[in-house]
Amino acid sequence: MATAAAEVLTDAPRELSPTRRALRRLVRRRGAMFGLAVIVFFVAVAILAPYIAPHDPLKTSWAAVRKPPSATYLFGTDEIGRDVLSRVIWGARASLLAGVVSVSISLSLGVPIGMLAGYLGRWPDAIISRITDAMLACPFLILAIALAAFLGPSLTNAMIAIGISATPIFIRLTRGLVLSTKVEDYVEAARAIGNPPLRIAFRHILPNIAAPLMVQATLAIAAAIIAEASLSFLGLGQQPPAPSWGSMLNTAKNYIDNAPWMAVWPGLSIFLLVLSFNLLGDGLRDALDPRHR
């Protein structure tokens, strides 16, 4: 009797949590899953770089200058005889690090400031919004170049510059989301029973605006990876001899007529990684958007 009842219970249609339902929709999107697979692959490559790179990425060899791809050097060698494959493998670290760290900077600055603007309204909102407008008026990469130029060229400063340049997008998004969320009944209820503002902001509003922020963060990682590669290409990111895809392309440009392999692989890696974050971001947006339910 008891087992029969249990069977009935398990057979009854279960109500899935919104997160599970969104996850299910995401898994069904082939593009997003392809993106996720490529990202996981590159993360693994970056972590395992010391074990999987066939050569030392910094070791030069005058006997192997600009050698085309071969069994010893699968992706060929560069202008001072370094293995391109090993440099591409180690370069994944700079790109992924830049993507994740810059966006973390933007999120940790942009979300609290945006919440403050949206929640408090009035003059704090007016001031924050004007500063945001001012920052958005400077094109993203040009602002990042200017910041990196004044801070000094290094990977850390490039990440700070990209993070700060991408912050206004998160301020504006968070502010808008808070404005539409703070009038919801559950926030009113939380306020009515006497919750302090900070608790309302973090316990009641933040979890409900996390989904669109996550989508934007994923797409921002794609933009940050391109931005880091761009800054490194201009010489404002990762400094030589440390490998980064952007700086590899900068050198490769000068040898395009006799060593094209130097340009193909780092560029292809940037393209694949950025494409994957874009695909995952698009997939997340479709999966989390209530209108698709």
Next chain:
Amino acid sequence: MFTYLVQRLATIIPTLVFVSMLIFGLQQLLPGDPAIILAGEERDPDVVAYLRARLHLDEPLPVRYLYWVGGVLQGDLGESLRIQRPVLDLILEKLPVTIQLASMAIVIALVIGVTAGVVSAVKKDTIWDYAANVIALWGLSTPNFWLGIMLILLFSVSLGWLPASGYVPPTEDLGANLAAMIMPAFVLGNAIAAVLMRHTRSAMLQVLSADYVRTARAKGLAERVVILKHALRNALVPVITLGALEFGTLLSGAVLTEQVFTIPGFGKLIVDAVFNRDYAVVQGVVLFTATAYITLNLLADLAYFLVNPRLRG
């Protein structure tokens, strides 16, 4: 119309004030004494003293800002330490090159983006729609400096059809100028085409289900006329205003594209300035860009207002 214009102008003034503060503030990021850093490696005491006086470094920060902004308002963006010339002159000298590049890029982006957008909306859920979406995703994910290098590899190194670099002014030889500019313009237009394609597609899908399109079809008009004359014309309005926001992408892209193809424009000016530690030029270029961006957005808003009779009311 007049009230709207006044209101809209009133909102950009505080934005411009904050932009100027932001750009002035960049100088504070320099580690140590700005006069010594700006004086370059020689650290000539005369230059340091001159800079200290010119930048009013002995005054408090707000006073220095007022001096700086006062100069900017009179068209004085500072002086390039490297070339010993006013920054504004340098910008105005390089600007036409970038404007030509940007205009060509916009034309290419409009042709590719709007065509692909219309096709994918009209042929929704077919292989054409799918292909257009793939092209858009490609455009958004390709770093334009890499695309530039790959095009040089194909069209200059392998096929030998186009020059890899070497800018020629259009007044000197228009043919050679266009040959040198077509690849960079395509590279620059590529990313914007992707954005325009997405905007066109969604605007077209919305318009195609509108009553007046159904009426046009019911009248027995040819499908081509319905799509091009009735649907596209209306769909283009939001596309153009949203497209104006891509001006920032265009300028950011120009920095990299000009670097790849060695085009002596605005983008190359800022990159060279960064390497020569010519900070006044960097500040000047950012300020100029931001002001141009704000102005263009204002114009786009006004254009939208003018073409949309419902807003004029």
